[in-house]
Amino acid sequence: KDNPEVDVIYIVLPNGMHAEYTVRGLQAGKHVLCEKPMANSPAECQQMIDAAKKADRKLMIAYRCRYEPFNREAIRIAQSGDLGPTQMILADAGFNAGDPTQWRLNKQLAGGGSMMDIGIYALNAARYLTGQEPNEVNAMIYSTPGDPRFKEVEEHVTFQLRFPSGILANCSSSYGYFHQSHFRVMGTEARLCMDPATWYSGLRMWIERGSTIEQKDLPEVDHFAAEMDHMSDCVMQNKQPLTPGEEGLRDLTLISAIYEAARSGKSVKVS
16 A cells, blocks of 8 residues: 555455455555456445546456457457348356355355356457447346255356347356357358357357358467556556446446346346
């Protein structure tokens, strides 16, 4: 706090601690890079945004995939019209959660289960691949009965998003199966596939058009270095981060709607 050579704090604590330590960092006069999910609730996200504005400091959420070449190129292609108008997004993310004593399975620390931790990748991808914000969600949740890992948080979530243009997204998250991470952008003329889509390395992307498959070879970068470089540029050049606090708030608002849709069994409108 009292070291003037420290300009930025990177919050990598469990989700339930993000809001407190982000606000404390901002109040200490530091810029903050905070891991995703931004916090446990939209209200906490707003508290963090307000604290950044009051302190006149930068607040960036660490959506690392927004800063690496494969996902950036997928966004460009999906929104360029090269695939034809997008009709549907398919996005799945999951892994086997393992140790039942880990903090990710503690609701107070994690805020939720697979949806908060890994499902947010599928949710965020659906948003950045379309360049739109969904206005309606549906969802279902299931946890294996008697599994000690899921006493407090959910195991599986499937959720659907409707976008204003008519694009539909079908997405899932899981803490119960072998690691997977893939996206599909379904256009009228071609489809773009990424599998794996969000791993730290080894990402693959290809485009299927008619009877041809075009593999995309792009340079691999350190995702964390890329996002930290962006944060540094924003601080030194006084620019708004690509993934500011408002981006984290939007995801938490949608996650809250997904949980509500699963509880109620009804579609939830999102403004």
